[in-house]
Structures are given as C-alpha cells and as structure tokens.
Amino acid sequence: MKSYLAAAIQMTSVPELQKNLAQAEEFIDLAVRQGAELVGLPENFSFMGEEKDKLAQADAIAQETETFLIKMAQRYQITILGGGFPVPVDGTGKVYNTALLIDFNGQELARYHKVHLFDVNVPDGNTYQESSTVMAGKLLPPVHFSEKLGNVGLSICYDVRFPELYRHLADKGADVVFVPAAFTAFTGKDHWQVLLQARAIENTYYVIAPAQTGTNYARRQTHGHAMIIDPWGAILADAGDKPGVAIAEIKPTRLEQVRRQMPSLQHRVF
Ligand SMILES: O=C(O)CNC(=O)[C@H](CS)NC(=O)CCC(=O)C(=O)O
Numbered sequence: 711m712k713s714y715l716a717a718a719i720q721m722t723s724v725p726e727l728q729k730n731l732a733q734a735e736e737f738i739d740l741a742v743r744q745g746a747e748l749v750g751l752p753e754n755f756s757f758m759g760e761e762k763d764k765l766a767q768a769d770a771i772a773q774e775t776e777t778f779l780i781k782m783a784q785r786y787q788i789t790i791l792g793g794g795f796p797v798p799v800d801g802t803g804k805v806y807n808t809a810l811l812i813d814f815n816g817q818e819l820a821r822y823h824k825v826h827l828f829d830v831n832v833p834d835g836n837t838y839q840e841s842s843t844v845m846a847g848k849l850l851p852p853v854h855f856s857e858k859l860g861n862v863g864l865s866i867c868y869d870v871r872f873p874e875l876y877r878h879l880a881d882k883g884a885d886v887v888f889v890p891a892a893f894t895a896f897t898g899k900d901h902w903q904v905l906l907q908a909r910a911i912e913n914t915y916y917v918i919a920p921a922q923t924g925t926n927y928a929r930r931q932t933h934g935h936a937m938i939i940d941p942w943g944a945i946l947a948d949a950g951d952k953p954g955v956a957i958a959e960i961k962p963t964r965l966e967q968v969r970r971q972m973p974s975l976q977h978r979v980f
Pocket residue numbers: 753754758759828838839840867868871892893894897898901930
C-alpha cells in the first residue's frame with residue numbers, strides 16, 4: 711500500500727438521471743485535478759426521487775449508471791465507487807440498492823447489495839419504507855484487496871448503525887471503508903459524524919463517507935458533511951453543507967501508527 715489522495719463527493723441529486731451524472735462528472739473532474747486516485751460518490755448519486763419513480767426508471771438507471779462509472783474510471787484513470795443505485799432483481803418487481811467499485815481499467819472490483827433497509831418513521835414527520843421497493847441483500851459486504859490502495863471495504867448509509875458489519879470488514883482486513891450515504895437532515899445532525907467516528911475508532915481504519923446534501927426533492931432534506939476520517943477518529947476533511955468534495959491523504963504509516971498506539975483489535979475477547 712502507498713500514500714494517496716482519496717475524495718468523498720457531496721451532491722444534491724434530484725429525480726433526473728442525466729442531470730445527476732453531469733453533476734457527478736464535474737465533481738470527479740474537480741477531485742482528480744486535486745490529485746485524487748480513489749473517488750467515492752454518495753448513495754443515490756445518479757437518481758434521488760420518489761420510490762415509485764425510481765422503480766419505474768430502474769432499468770435505465772442501472773444500465774446508464776454502470777456505463778457511467780466505467781467511463782469515469784477509464785477517462786480519469788481512477789478507482790471509483792458508485793455509492794448506491796437501484797439494480798432490478800429479476801421477477802420480484804424490486805431492486806437491490808447496489809454499491810459498485812470499478813478500477814481504472816473499467817474492471818469491476820467489488821459489488822455490494824445493501825442489507826439493512828431504512829424502514830423508519832423519522833420524528834420530523836417523514837416516513838421511510840425502503841423495503842417497499844428494495845430487496846435486502848443477503849451477503850455481508852466484500853473487502854477488495856488492493857496492493858496499491860490498501861484493502862477497501864464497502865457499506866451503504868443506514869448500515870453505519872450496525873457495528874457488527876464494520877467489525878466483519880475489519881476481520882477481513884479492511885484499511886479503508888466506504889460509507890456512501892443519503893442521511894436525513896433530522897437524524898444526521900445528531901448521529902452522522904458520531905457514528906462514522908465510532909466505526910473508524912473501534913476498527914482502526916479510514917472511513918470515506920460521500921454524502922447527499924440539501925433539498926433533493928419534495929420534502930426530502932439530506933444532511934451533507936461528506937467526510938474522510940482517519941483510523942484515530944480525526945476528521946481530515948468535511949465538505950460542509952454545499953455540494954463539493956472532501957479530499958484527504960490515506961497513509962499506510964498512519965494506519966500502522968494508530969494500530970500500534972491503540973491495539974484494541976488485538977484485545978478482543980468476543
Ligand atoms: O430517501 C431517499 O430518497 C433516499 N434515501 C435512501 O435511499 C436511503 C434509504 S431510504 N436512506 C437511508 O438509508 C438514510 C439513513 C438515515 O438517514 C439514518 O440512518 O438516519
């Protein structure tokens with residue numbers, strides 16, 4: 711593993727596929743011009759809208775999003791994560807909420823179907839029933855083993871509330887873990903940063919968290935604060951509440967140092 715720059719992109723995605731892909735490319739371009747080699751896009755980056763509209767357009771969203779990710783990886787010579795988009799599951803009328811990691815050749819490195827679905831009545835009055843359109847994944851997320859970038863683990867959004875998933879990624883040797891999200895503004899203000907820092911600290915790995923921000927559609931407000939956190943829990947970059955990019959250096963020496971200073975992973979009893 712070498713030292714390199716990673717980017718967590720922050721967007722206000724809307725219910726318009728082409729518009730979102732154009733916005734995503736602008737931020738990818740910006741990140742690459744600052745030297746980023748590993749770039750993450752948030753959950754719902756290519757389409758964020760009503761569940762029924764997402765379902766109606768799911769075939770086109772899935773196809774065009776995958777083509778876009780491959781094109782971006784090759785054009786900018788980066789490893790890129792598409793942090794969550796719908797992929798139809800044959801014969802069910804539902805989709806998997808899918809995260810996809812692509813390398814600079816356009817080759818697929820890892821794919822994950824979100825296992826924890828957000829079926830929650832948020833106290834601000836909004837009701838979320840992700841399981842009405844999304845099929846829960848059945849497998850724990852993968853870790854992609856990379857000589858160059860370190861071992862990269864995947865997850866999506868609401869997963870961040872389930873520490874056992876992140877401990878699994880640590881057991882598989884993760885050095886860098888993605889948490890692409892579309893966190894609600896209401897839960898995000900109290901929970902987002904704390905949960906991300908906890909996952910980084912307890913597992914002594916980097917956390918890269920691309921995010922949605924602002925008003926995406928109707929009454930849907932997202933929290934923002936895409937960030938990159940080091941294995942000590944320090945916030946290295948925070949994109950604030952406007953669309954943009956959080957960039958920080960991922961360093962193997964820092965991973966080794968923190969794991970020496972705080973060897974908690976070696977002291978597990980259970
Ligand atoms: O609602 C949308 O349009 C898009 N959102 C999503 O796709 C997903 C599932 S509904 N959002 C979350 O998981 C939020 C989790 C969260 O906010 C928390 O855990 O507090």
